[in-house]
Amino acid sequence: MIGDACPSSKCADCGFRSAVFASLNAGQLEMLTSGKTFNAVKKGATICKQGEEIKAFIFLRVGLAKLVRNTTDGREQIVGIATPNDFVGLLSLFSSKIYQYSIIAIEDSEYCSVDYSMVMDLIRGNGVFAQSLLEKISHVSDILINTRLDLDLRQLRGRVAFIICYFANEVYGATKFNLPISRKEIAELIDMRVENVVRILSELRRDNIIRIEGTTIDILDPEKLKWIKVHG
Amino acid sequence: MIGDACPSSKCADCGFRSAVFASLNAGQLEMLTSGKTFNAVKKGATICKQGEEIKAFIFLRVGLAKLVRNTTDGREQIVGIATPNDFVGLLSLFSSKIYQYSIIAIEDSEYCSVDYSMVMDLIRGNGVFAQSLLEKISHVSDILINTRLDLDLRQLRGRVAFIICYFANEVYGATKFNLPISRKEIAELIDMRVENVVRILSELRRDNIIRIEGTTIDILDPEKLKWIKVHG
DNA sequence: TACCTATTTTGATATATATCAACCTTGATT
DNA sequence: AATCAAGGTTGATATATATCAAAATAGGTA
Incomplete structure (x- = not known):
């Protein structure tokens, strides 16, 4: 699971190049290619851990991950979602010398690590x-x-609508998608309680704004959802 | 009010040099010195405006300022407080090409502007x-x-305690200080309503945790206040 | 001084959210 | 199939917060 060769072994060919590494010359790209580590992990895997020393620059190539913060009083807070190419x-x-957050895969993911000192x-x-x-x-x-x-x-209704729109528009680009996180994780992401996440999702379903089939969410009324996101 | 000469006309002598410009050589410092603009403004002055084009890199040298965000629905939100040297x-x-927030002096302030392209x-x-x-x-x-x-x-009690501790510890380094912002601004800073800010301040006073004399706040029981900040 | 106007303050009440308890689903394991 | 654990769901209730109204206070100005 650690240290596999990158499918395209040259970073010059990697999709990421255009994003940040466009300005590197041939020699610098060669250095990058030989110094990076490619990793493929399963959903649930910890990519890096809050509190540990930062040794590498992490790139999500494929998949989805959550940034998690463990608070001093033992609660968990999801800082944000990492999507491919967003750094x-x-x-x-x-x-800081240590990671402020853990990064945990919420879908099967691939990432590259580039040595900190090299960057x-x-x-x-x-x-x-x-x-x-x-x-x-x-x-x-x-x-x-x-x-x-x-x-x-x-307030809570608006936050839930916000997060549904976020996954639909920013992550999947579709009105129908598989929610990659649990109700509890939604709660941790938008600072509310599981019960209220569930309750509001149920309301949205009852009002025919979304359909819920297992882990799939289907937005039936994007306009109304957007209205709730903005005003609700 | 605009474009006065900097008291110490050479940026090399400025207190800021150690902070970011330590790595500049003589020629680069000379460029900086001739290209910067020094400004002194009164409390309430707008230093830069949300939505306007970013033309300069702003440095707060003396004073205090608030970062303000105007939301789409007409409310105001204070993003944070800018103190000298914190960039x-x-x-x-x-x-972005435009300022995401306005910066407004909440105390008489001095700042330098360095041309964007020069940076x-x-x-x-x-x-x-x-x-x-x-x-x-x-x-x-x-x-x-x-x-x-x-x-x-x-929750609200904890947020109010948080903000009092913030001004005491991070801004003024004293248990007794002049609150530079109004109750309404406190509310905008920590996402609550004016009435509740007032109410909680009154509670803290009633419980002999703080004393309020006009615009001055005096922390009488730092331990209890800290407890509320963490657990409240 | 007297008169504005904005800020601060307090109380009563409505609304939103958290908490507690129970039960239902689902998927994994024996 | 039976069991179990984790997540999901719903309802009843307590608590926290917002809203509305009204009064006190302070600062600026004619």
Whole structure:
């Protein structure tokens, strides 16, 4: 499960290149290729653990993961969802020596780890790369903060609608999808209690706004759902 | 009020140098010195406005400012407080062409503006500078996110205690201080209603945990306040 | 001073959310 | 098939928070 070769062994061919590594030259890409580690993990696997030393820069290539924070009083809080190409792994990379959050796969996933010191060398040696990394990390942080602020303004109905829209629009790009997280995890993600998540989902179903079949959610009335997300 | 000369006209002598600009060489510092604008503003002044184009990198040298977000439905939300040397002005600098938040002085303040393109040039030309900027922005974002997540776990009593402790410990370093923001602004900062802010402050006073004299707050029982902040 | 207006404060009440308890599903295991 | 554990669901109730109304206070201005 650890340290497999990357399917396309050259990082130059990897889909990620366009995203952050576009500015690297041939030599730097070669360094990256030989220094990275490819990993494939099953749903539920821990990719990195809160509190442990940061040794690598983590890239989600395929799949889905949750960022989890264990609070001092023993509760769990889901900080956000990491999707391929969004560089959530960057989050506290430069501000701390230890991971602020755990990253746990919520779908079968593939990711690459790039040695921390190698990334630092690339930053110092390539200003354009540094700039693009600044833009990425800034963007990821901004989205996270703005999402949180948006959620804070809403009451529970609006938060649940928000999260359904999020998975539909941002993650799956479809009105019908498999919810990758449990009711309890939804609760941890939007700061509410399991019972209320369930209750509100039931209400949305009763009002024919969504259909729930097992783990599948089907949005029947996107307009009404959006209205609840904004006003409710 | 705009474009005054900086008291110490060379950025090399400025207290900020140690913070981010330590890695700049003489020529780069000279460029910075000639390209920056120094500003002194009164309490209440708008330093930058949400939605406007980002043209400069803003540095708070002296004073205190609030980051304000106007929501789509007309409410105001205070994202955070900017203190001298903490580089809150960095927040969305690299992820957007427009300011995500307004910055408004809540005490008489002084700040410097550095042209956006100049900062970009420095990043591209000086990897160590880029790295230190990455660390700063990452740190600022991390604190903001973690604070928000902490607040989200608490109920109102805990949030009010949190904010009192914040001003006492992080901003003024004293148990007795002048609250720089109104009750309404406290409410906007920690997502609650003015009436409840007032009510809880009154409770804290009644229980001899704090004393309130006009705009001054005096923490009488730091231990109890901390307990409420954590458990309340 | 007298007169505004905004902020602060308190109380009564409605609404939203959490808690507690019970039961139902589902999937895994024996 | 029987058992079990975990997640899911619903209802009744307690608690927390928002809303509405009204009064007190402070600051600015004619």
